[in-house]
Amino acid sequence: MGNNHSRAAATFVLNKAEPIHRWYPYLEGYSSRLVEDIVMEIGPENIHTILDPFGGSGTTPLVASSHGIKSLYCETNPFMQQVIEAKINSVKRLRDSRTGSRYLKEFLKELESIPDQLCIDTATWDGFEKYFDLEVLVQLQTLKMKVEKITDPDTRSIALILLASVTVRASKMIRQGDLRFAKANEKKPDDKNIFANFITKIKTAIEDIENDACHPRVETIRLAEDARDIVMENKIDCVITSPPYLNGTNYIRNTKLELKLTDHIVTEKDLPMFHSKGIIAGINNVSSRMAPFEVPEIIRPYIEKLIPVAYDKRIPIMVAGYFHDMKAVIERLSHAMKDSGYFIMDIGDSQFAGVHIPTHEILVKICESYGFQLYDDVILRERRSKNGMVLSQRLLKFRLHKKTSPYEVFRSEAQNFMRTLPYKSEPYSGRNWGHPWHSLCSYHGKMKPAIAHFLVEQFTEPGDTVVDPLCGVGTIPLEACLQNRIGIGNDLSELAFCVSKAKLEKPDETNCLQVLNALHSYITREKQSSTIEAQLEKYKSFGFNGKLPDYFHQDTFREILCARNYFAPRIKTLSSAEAMVFSCLLHILHGNRPYALSRNSHPLTPYAPTGEFVYKNVVEHIKEKLNASFQKGNFDHYKPGKALCGDYKELGTHNISADAIICSPPFADSMRFYMQNWMRLWLCGWEEADYREADNIFLDQKQRRNFDVYVPFFKMCASILNPNGKVILHLGKTETIDMAEELSKRASPYFVEVYRGTENVQKIEKYGIKDKGKTIEHQYLFLMKK
Template structure:
């Protein structure tokens, strides 16, 4: 698809105050279940709730870039079933645990088992399997303070031995979400080693125990409010879906161009909980996801299709880029997103609404108007642009202002 016509005129929402925090995850940290796994790249549940309240049509809610399940959980709290696609198997599992497994624990009445495990963790842990993938990686990279990686492996073994059903999955998430805070790493958009100005690592045992109690408290107090369910229907949204849902509302935020590699950012969790057997498997995840970062550029990917409105920017980058992967990345990102938007349209009923959170980018002093280009691509794939709303402004590395917007489309 090669859209050549100018994008539809921008129509800003009027009569609405500038939203406070809709485009960031921070507000979710005060909410039950949402707080179980902080997701740097996520947005507020308030954004999802507002979209779903605006669009009351029957049908399934879809998030084609599911992340940690903010759309799925917010929809379930409103009694809506949802489906999602998500390449990262750990993040897809987090979404299932927040919605489906928390309801399962409430039905099974096993929150006392979570609290009992929290009390028992201060006792002697069994010896760790020294060949566990997390420890193999830790010996090479120094991800944890001495002995902490072994504690993680041992705690996981205890969870697998003493718990079952939904309680086991919730406890595994309590461990997974405690790994980075107890490691030598910090997640500041990207996962990196701690420096002197960063806080010291938490105690892993204390952190897991606290989360087990908090998770149990959330389930006891709020699980009855989760009326809907969620199901994963694809890894990469562009692949074949396992179901043919009748999608009436899409609420999503795709990977940002020049964004983080969030599969690499969750490598401790992926290794600790058995989603990958070695760090080498991260390459397969990286190649299978939307090409949004420089490390996603690979000869293993197919050649991007030529899109006229992308070429006007990519050709400028051809002239000035210090790394020729940059213009390749820009072309591939929009080609991938074109395929994703076409796939979503195939499953959306006529009149379905799509709420699309995205920000623009900048490379080598060349502005990449991501939201404008994606608007043109979406229109070419059967999405009529309705309006957009500025969620926040931010700064690029060179100090230039960048904008995050929420675009609103209708399937035609």
């Protein structure tokens, strides 16, 4: 790319013709072409994650998304957050759901049928009416009410942003550097035709949403509001950003009309609550900042020059505060970024009262102190200040060079994970957060998907092989697959294996329907057979919380027996499509909602049933669950994995080369999981004798006698891990058993303990389960292969 950037690419001008980018004009922004050039210079194949710590209107995340690159952003202005979310995530959801622009087209028809003249004598807007002619304000308020009635939330979000994009134009204001009242001849006659301008914007958006050449492919995620609050470690490949310039611009006041329109403020008195957020770049930030801060030594000479000549005593404080805050951002980026990561920054220098502040030179020195090495400095354009001083806009390009060993990096990541516990923050803390396939089949003792999500995201890389030797229903390896890793899950339980296979070896929906048709034919043929009659007699007295026949209408029970006979004898050799269909049946076997085949029970543990005996057609209920499963979920980065069924000691025979082992063994003093899942295990082929022998087979009971059972576990882990391979264990501590301590001792011949952390869970929600066991703390044990 070198020095071939055009002057226009350094501004937002080119975005005015770019699909989606053009929805909201952002004076302070740069063009998509600038970001595109940077991405192509580095190579999209070398970038898995891009961060923009000053998100603005979302140019960087949108370009990243169009390349299929995961993007994250920070942005303190809540309106600009809405712009980013609407342009990327709302568009992506509309396209993925095939809703597209349907609701926007319906809304357009409604707008085109509204009379041109709206007769209202007066209108108020909490003091903001002074910025509009009366007829314009009436139209604006009418349009907002119309937007709020759009039923589809993503279409509504987009329409609101489009309305905001024509609000300043329709007002008495103009945005040229700062937002101010327009002078004579600075407004065009058609600027105030807000209806026509809004309709034009909607037509543009419809065209863009339907344009296959420019659509977002990957969602963007807000990492934090303030870039100084970033807590991520070693995850970002590339940062492309333009920090606020040190020029006194009030970025909040510049969007006050949009902030009002989108209900983030009521009156102008609410604006100061946003001034104190983000880095100090303007005078108003200074007046809101009460806490003293240390002035970086590197800028003291400039402050000393400014103090006697500054026309406002806050200017030296603003300059000192700017570099203090930028230093904090750069320090956070040095943690969040990977070694050899790219940091590309668009920045301009400043002057105040004739004192030149070489922002780029100062930031280069700050960056160098945190391991960033400048490899290119491109002048994008030159500009002149009001006093005639020549200033420049530059593109600074850095590579990060960390002086840390794999052990130190791992330890830093572990410390950060335990300090932040990211799965406890919204939206991850929500009870139902996670990919819908995590709920493919209910399972007692399943790890919270958000925990698995962050363990995979923060401790592994795209393309890594992540193994869970005790995977249950595959929560950890599924998260690995969803994040472009190869997830491998192993479990001794046939129930766990079957559900994991469906998740990790994602079958084609058409193949699943073919399996379902074959099952239907088998049930139709066999449900009145002598074999089923004999099994009705055999199992009439079998069960634990209740007898099997007590749970089902007899005709439903016949069909369940047929399905058991169809799948169970060959469960370890089922295809992924057969595993998916059988997993759907396992899920609907019992529960407390209409989907369940049983009388009213519990979806996790089949407590004694209540209620009427009602016939439920097995195939029809499986089909409903199957259809629901394939209608939900984002598989943009899904990489197929593999499920295995067997003893973890045998994993070494499968020619696995693992980068990380992430696992949640049965907690100390845990309940008998096979008893909590007894009915589903029966459906998988268990007979009465299997329950009697289970204590001698399954780890949850064997470890009660002696934790030495983990010695072969760690030996196996060491045998399949690559050099510097990681083991991360999610454990449960009781009043009497420190599980992390016990396992760390058994791991010591093969692994070095890197870090250990705890989370108190004594007040954890029970979700209707009567007995949550004796766990008082969740423990995380981080190990590295010797």
